């Protein structure tokens with residue numbers, strides 16, 4: 001890996017804004033992607049993910065703000081493919097070339113020997129025979145593998161991948177997850193966008209959720225998905241609820257004979273113990289899951305945008 005791992009923040013998006021003739025596609029977006037971690041960049045269609053990534057790799061210019069990759073602008077990196085592997089649109093590869101030709105060209109452009117190609121093909125599980133077929137005959141999944149091979153061939157320390165799981169079958173998705181996990185575990189930085197929420201939930205360490213061009217949540221997946229709250233039950237829930245209420249903890253009945261509260265299980269257990277109430281159930285409330293959080297946050301950002309526009313119209 002060409003990049004030293006000591007620099008922890010490898011991608012820094014700083015107050016980035018992009019407007020297209022009155023449409024603000026990216027609106028004051030700031031986040032980081034760190035070494036050794038997979039950062040999932042999530043958002044509904046049109047949220048601004050691709051626009052952010054295109055600016056990140058110098059394919060589009062910012063209206064305001066900037067993105068630093070390894071402390072520089074992408075366009076200022078002397079040999080960017082050796083530092084950042086990029087896959088933005090797997091279907092944009094030259095359809096008339098073979099997979100091998102595309103990889104050989106990528107290697108030469110980076111000043112690398114073409115002897116890297118067979119090993120890179122193995123890494124993405126494309127056979128020698130497949131590599132000699134023209135890309136126009138490839139399935140979308142094979143194009144994704146070729147795109148990931150092109151991103152990996154320069155042995156970069158950072159990967160920027162826009163919807164890399166698109167078109168992959170379940171085994172392909174598992175394979176990609178393993179490749180990216182191994183890459184991050186070796187100190188690499190992965191930023192990947194996806195609308196496959198469950199896939200991101202499994203693979204990502206950190207999450208950035210964007211809606212209507214704005215970041216609506218970001219942080220460690222564990223922190224974003226952990227719920228505060230407790231499910232608790234005893235043989236006399238009415239007495240338990242009254243006891244908790246006296247201690248300032250509001251509990252409400254939930255489904256089959258239990259109560260829920262926003263307090264911690266430890267606090268709830270201590271109150272019940274002090275009152276001599278034997279509990280039949282005491283557990284942390286289930287995580288709502290990324291999907292619920294995602295829908296909630298993006299719906300909220302849509303409402304905010306509607307009220308902004310209504311305000312502008314007024």
Ligand SMILES: Nc1ncnc2c1ncn2[C@@H]1O[C@H](COP(=O)(O)OP(=O)(O)OP(=O)(O)O)[C@@H](O)[C@H]1O
Pocket residue numbers: 020023024025026043044045046047048049050051052195
């Ligand atoms: N070249 C362009 N000209 C005008 N508007 C654009 C252009 N590129 C993107 N947009 C608009 O910017 C917004 C963000 O688009 P973007 O492609 O970044 O979203 P996305 O999150 O990647 O969406 P998806 O998941 O559908 O790919 C959308 O409203 C889109 O229509």
